[in-house]
Amino acid sequence: xxxxxxxxxxxxxxxxxxxxxxxxxxxxxxxxxxxxxxxxxxxxxxxxxxxxxxxxxxxxxxxxxxxxxxxxxxxxxxxxxxxxxxxxxxxxxxxxxxxxxxxxxxxxxxxxxxxxxxxxxxxxxxxxxxxxxxxxxxxxxxxxxxxxxxxxxxxxxxxxxxxxxxxxxxxxxxxxxxxxxxxxxxxxxxxxxxxxxxxxxxxxxx
Amino acid sequence: xxxxxxxxxxxxxxxxxxxxxxxxxxxxxxxxxxxxxxxxxxxxxxxxxxxxxxxxxxxxxxxxxxxxxxxxxxxxxxxxxxxxxxxxxxxxxxxxxxxxxxxxxxxxxxxxxxxxxxxxxxxxxxxxxxxxxxxxxxxxxxxxxxxxxxxxxxxxxxxxxxxxxxxxxxxxxxxxxxxxxxxxxxxxxxxxxxxxxxxxxxxxxxxxxxxxxxxxxxxxxxxxxxxxxxxx
Numbered sequence: 444x445x446x447x448x449x450x451x452x453x454x455x456x457x458x459x460x461x462x463x464x465x466x467x468x469x470x471x472x473x474x475x476x477x478x479x480x481x482x483x484x485x486x487x488x489x490x491x492x493x494x495x496x497x498x499x500x501x502x503x504x505x506x507x508x509x510x511x512x513x514x515x516x517x518x519x520x521x522x523x524x525x526x527x528x529x530x531x532x533x534x535x536x537x538x539x540x541x542x543x544x545x546x547x548x549x550x551x552x553x554x555x556x557x558x559x560x561x562x563x564x565x566x567x568x569x570x571x572x573x574x575x576x577x578x579x580x581x582x583x584x585x586x587x588x589x590x591x592x593x594x595x596x597x598x599x600x601x602x603x604x605x606x607x608x609x610x611x612x613x614x615x616x617x618x619x620x621x622x623x624x625x626x627x628x629x630x631x632x633x634x635x636x637x638x639x640x641x642x643x644x645x646x647x648x649x
Numbered sequence: 650x651x652x653x654x655x656x657x658x659x660x661x662x663x664x665x666x667x668x669x670x671x672x673x674x675x676x677x678x679x680x681x682x683x684x685x686x687x688x689x690x691x692x693x694x695x696x697x698x699x700x701x702x703x704x705x706x707x708x709x710x711x712x713x714x715x716x717x718x719x720x721x722x723x724x725x726x727x728x729x730x731x732x733x734x735x736x737x738x739x740x741x742x743x744x745x746x747x748x749x750x751x752x753x754x755x756x757x758x759x760x761x762x763x764x765x766x767x768x769x770x771x772x773x774x775x776x777x778x779x780x781x782x783x784x785x786x787x788x789x790x791x792x793x794x795x796x797x798x799x800x801x802x803x804x805x806x807x808x809x810x811x812x813x814x815x816x817x818x819x820x821x822x823x824x825x826x827x828x829x830x831x832x833x834x835x836x837x838x839x840x841x842x843x844x845x846x847x848x849x850x851x852x853x854x855x856x857x858x859x860x861x862x863x864x865x866x867x868x869x870x871x872x873x874x875x876x877x878x879x880x881x
Contacts, residue, residue: 531788
């Protein structure tokens with residue numbers, strides 16, 4: 444088991460309810476926009492509190508309404524790659540990459556800056572400001588920033604949606620390598636059939 | 650050029666304004682934070698109270714200070730006994746009056762800059778392992794800092810010009826509470842001192858204009874940032 448997620452949350456007029464467990468690999472959360480896929484990721488990350496249910500990763504309980512467990516985001520060790528990159532605009536690429544790395548405990552880190560830079564091919568970008576990066580470059584840095592924080596799982600929220608075709612292909616190769624070589628469990632939100640066919644080892648329809 | 654006495658007036662004005670802004674900066678930021686981020690009953694009332702000095706006749710503000718901080722009033726008594734702080738008819742009182750009159754402007758500017766920080770960046774920082782406090786220090790504060798400084802400079806400009814509450818609260822004592830505007834007013838009362846009025850007035854315009862321009866430059870930097878808004 445890697446992700447075990449069984450949560451319910453009322454948001455305005457709609458009710459989000461999901462219940463699934465994954466066996467590792469890349470699990471796609473698939474469904475039309477507006478059904479709360481991103482909300483599910485936010486609940487796993489700890490940025491949104493479910494009304495009820497339980498969330499665990501590799502047996503580590505992150506949230507359990509019945510037992511009163513609700514770890515704050517900074518203690519969950521979950522990397523989050525957002526749709527819009529969400530790099531810190533006042534920090535250069537290098538400082539963005541090292542932000543979570545510096546905060547992580549030594550024993551939790553499993554990748555060095557040099558390894559991340561080589562893996563993502565972002566060496567030439569290290570001294571640039573986020574505002575000067577293209578969409579594909581920013582998304583690479585965002586992925587590197589998440590990996591360097593020493594996560595035990597990765598959340599990706601439509602990471603390809605703002606990229607053109609060529610950039611998509613590059614990032615997809617990166618995601619495949621994270622899935623296959625780093626063996627990091629990934630929860631991946633999309634509404635694109637092609638991405639699912641290419642990347643997903645499991646699909647959960649929301 | 651300016652005589653020794655006039656330099657003393659300028660120095661006193663700068664001292665009063667710097668102390669007013671420096672001492673009220675933490676309070677202004679805390680109030681701005683509460684109004685930008687807080688959700689609590691009485692928020693509308695707090696917002697109103699903070700803005701009150703902006704619309705109240707300054708003479709009323711000065712009179713209220715007089716009532717509150719007279720040596721035998723509870724607040725004045727307490728501060729004098731415990732901290733040796735006396736406000737009435739002292740330059741510290743002029744600073745207090747200036748701080749209260751400047752507070753609404755400072756809080757407004759700081760509140761805007763705190764509200765303009767993209768809260769999703771704070772969420773990203775949390776997922777990367779930052780506690781609330783670390784997130785505040787490394788993300789929220791640096792991103793809102795230009796706006797906070799702009800608010801402080803605006804408050805400084807307002808303090809330099811403060812007249813009504815000051816003269817009501819701490820009167821017009823040469824070398825102690827006779828700041829630039831009060832000195833201009835005093836000189837106007839005496840025939841034949843037009844040249845002094847002119848010099849002090851020009852100085853007043855220059856000081857205020859410089860502070861306003863600095864505040865505007867800082868506020869623009871806050872809006873443009875190093876690409877704030879271009880998060881991708």
